[in-house]
Amino acid sequence: MAYKLVTLGGDGTGPEVMREGLRVLSALSKVLDVAWEVEDIPCGGQFYLEHGSRDWPEGAEERCDAADLILLGAVGWPSPTGPGPVLMKDGKMAGYSPVIGNRIRLNLFANVRPVKLYEGVQHRIHGANKLVWQPGQVDMVIIRENTEGLYSQVGGKLAPGGTTELAIDTRVITRRASEQVIRKAFELCKKRNKGAPKDGKLRVTAVVKDNVLHGCRLFQEVFNQVGEEYPQIEKDSAIVDAFTQWLIGQPEYYDVVVTTNMFGDIVTDLASVLQGGMGMAVGANVGKDHGMFEPIHGSAPKHAGKDKVNPIAMILAVKEGLDWLGERKNDDRLVRAAAAIEAAVVDVLRDGHPLTYDLVGEAKAARCSEVGQAIADLALQKLAQAAS
Incomplete structure (x- = not known):
């Protein structure tokens, strides 16, 4: 039976770091024979600007409710009409539904960092x-x-005359x-x-x-x-x-x-x-029945599409999600995958390469995708070493 995974890439660099998290997850899952039924749900400010009424599709709530695990990238996009993020008609930031909405609706009462x-x-x-x-x-x-x-x-708020x-x-x-x-x-x-x-x-x-x-x-x-x-x-x-x-x-x-x-x-x-810094920081939103895991950095619109930002927080969010789900489902394969991911991250950081600009500066910086691939490769090695 496959686990149901919902991914919420979101805005800006959110889909880029999500790609690297899924790269690591996919590599380990193949070796461990873990099957995932992955459903990506577009969301955030860019989705709202395109569709004009909601910050994610109809039925997204129910699909999150049914998920075994939710991974979130980042939400928030600059408003084209003024300073600040895109706001919806109700005054909430576009991206409220997948983030704060999920936290409240799914009773993800603890944000564990x-x-x-x-x-x-x-x-x-x-x-x-x-x-x-x-x-x-x-x-x-x-x-x-x-x-x-x-x-x-x-x-x-009160706004007589529109002010x-x-x-x-x-x-x-x-x-x-x-x-x-x-x-x-x-x-x-x-x-x-x-x-x-x-x-x-x-x-x-x-x-x-x-x-x-x-x-x-x-x-x-x-x-x-x-x-x-x-x-x-x-x-x-x-x-x-x-x-x-x-x-x-x-x-x-x-x-x-x-x-x-x-x-x-x-x-x-x-x-x-x-x-x-934020490129290393993870947020685990957990309740009694549901869990949503994310890097706590924002969507960094100025870096979007440049393959530049640090994916380690997202990769560690995958690690935290696997630990949480493995314990809930009593699935040792997920726990072993989580341990391999952290061990790989430790090695990359200790070696000092490949790492992104926020950790080593622009002159020595590797691409986001290079860091993700290196961690995926090392995690596979760690998994093999642990099994031998």
């Missing part, structure tokens, strides 16, 4: 000594609540959503069983603004209650503004971090500088 510095990768903080941290000192996971908060679409005079976005924090994402954080900490690089302690950190915000007080209250069920895990809390400087100053202190939707969106992009 590994933050790991691999050997051979420089972090993106400039200074006389760029390699302040060695591989192993940055190895955390940040979990962001994914279905409510400031993205709950509660609010609106916006008032805009309101209401932040919604519920006990149910807070509990499920916080429990996910504690369970992941227990499963990782690594502890923070600094001291080896299993630790979950709640990032809040509970000195000011009612929603954060509820989130912290639920965190304290759920935390009592995990006596072996240290409970830690940080005010979000202070956390941003601690994250950069002492990333080795953190093991698993959990926070609300907007705070998580901001601090995970900040955390990407610790791992080499």
Whole structure:
């Protein structure tokens, strides 16, 4: 029986990195005799400009509902009529449906973002000594609540005479959503069983603004209650503004971090500088029954069609998706494929080639497709070595 895979390439460079993710997936699947029923669904700003009413086709929701695994490239395209992205008639960004729509409709309540510095990768903080941290000192996971908060679409605007005079976005924090994402954080900490690089302690950190915000007080209250069920895990809390400087100053202190939707969106992009930038950063949107995996970089319209951007985040998103599906379906083939992908990525990064411009500069840069092919070839070798 074939697994059902939905791909959402999206806008700009999204289809380019998706191509490389599928190149790696296809190579390993042939060797492992894993069959995929692949359905690509066009989506995003470019689709909306072409079709004028929706940002993906009719029936796309049902096809995502039926998928065993969803892979997302990137969405967002510049508006031809002014600054900013293409917006739909309802005011939402074209690309809302496959991203935020899927998260809410499929209850992908946890956005899980590994933050790991691999050997051979420089972090993106400039200074006389760029390699302040060695591989192993940055190895955390940040979990962001994914279905409510400031993205709950509660609010609106008043525009008398066509000029916006008032805009309101209401932040919604519920006990149910807070509990499920916080429990996910504690369970992941227990499963990782690594502890923070600094001291080896299993630790979950709640990032809040509970000195000011009612929603954060509820989130912290639920965190304290759920935390009592995990006596072996240290409970830690940080005010979000202070956390941003601690994250950069002492990333080795953190093991698993959990926070609300907007705070998580901001601090995970900040955390990407610790791992080499957006081209290395992965987002796993997971719930109880569905999973959607993506690189967290944008669609980079200025680089579209140039075979230039870094595909590693997309390839690692495939790795995370295979791990997740392999565990759900008790399919060791998928788990072995995921391990081979990460091992191949590690080797390419350690060797320093072929890599794209964001990691090695324009003069030494390889093409996106060259990086994808190299990782696919190495992953096959890793798979063979593991079997021998």
